[in-house]
Amino acid sequence: MYLKRLELHGFKTFADRTELEFTPGITAIVGPNGSGKSNVFDAIRWALGETGYKTLRSGRMDDVIFAGSEARRAMGMGEVSLTINNDSGALPVDYTEVTVTRRANRGGEGEYLLNMVPCRLRDIQMLFLGTGLGGRSYSLIGQGQVDSVLNAGPEERRGLLEEAAGLARYKRRRREAERRLAHAAANLLRVQDILAELAARAESLRAQAEAAEQHQRYTREIRDLELALQVDEARRILASLRRIVTQTEAIQQQVQTLAAQGAEAGQQIDQGRHRAAEVAREREEAQRVLLQLTEELSGRESSLQVLSERLRAADSQRERLAADAERLEAQLAQADEQLS
Secondary structure, eight states, X not given: OEEEXXXXXXXXXXXXXXXXXXXXXXXXXXXXXXXXXXXXXXXXXXXXXXXXXXXXXXXXXXXXXXXXXXXXXXXXXXXXXXXXXXXXXXXSSSOSEEEEEEEEETTSOEEEEETTEEEOHHHHHHHHTTTTOSTTSTTOOOTTOXXXXXXXXXXXXXXXXXXXXXXXXXXXXXXXXXXXXXXHHHHHHHHHHHHHHHHHHHHHHHHHHHHHHHHHHHHHHHHHHHHHHHHHHHHHHHHHHHHHHHHHHHHHHHHHHHHHHHHHHHHHHHHHHHHHHHHHHHHHHHHHHHHHHHHHHHHXXXXXXXXXXXXXXXXXXXXXXXXXXXXXXXXXXXXXXXXX
């Protein structure tokens, strides 16, 4: 496994896209002061997930992005891609070349890509643990850090030796496993507390459940009884409705009969009224004849006998007409009573 290629664009002094090819045999990059040798080293550390900006000789995220010059304006994003040859299989991935890319913009947003696939910083760190190429491993020693390595204490030397032996990855996994176990133990303790609390409430909940079940049973019984009462009430209402319908039909028949009788009585009343009018006209005619006879009687002394006979006939006729009128009036009164 070796560093094969480094691509920089917008990182510190590398405004233009710059690509550095590393082949076996290249051991050093030389140049005068200020030529950007340290920026190349900082780019490698930054791409491998370095988050300490003091280590990168910067104060904040914006400082690692090209800030501009008199001839060129500042850039909004910095990007570094690091390509590792993995023919030896040192990296636990199924690729012969692994490209790690890190991008950042001036808004404070950044992203990591592994072979151009978005990933997390933790994925990058776990990938290079135990390979000697981690963010703070023995393979990356910055300017002025040789003395600190030589003068390192036992714990620091132990960390370097474990990184060189490939134990850092497993120690980190062990720490994560221990952290997860501690978290699980805390969760288990919390679950036990919850179970104890639930056990204390189980008896009251059981009593409440029995009360609720009894309430549901009583509710069902009440609902059944109410339904039975409603069915009986509906049956009684239907029977009453049938009786009312029968009575209504009988009353309708009686009404029709009375209506027919009323119509017949009306016809009889009309006939009686016509007869009474005829009788009244006959009476008027008789009175007119009687008046003529009376005038003729006064004018004709010689026909007194004849007139007397006519008078007796007229009287008898008047009596008959009067009797007929009384009879018709009685019939009229009877018809009025029947009509009422």
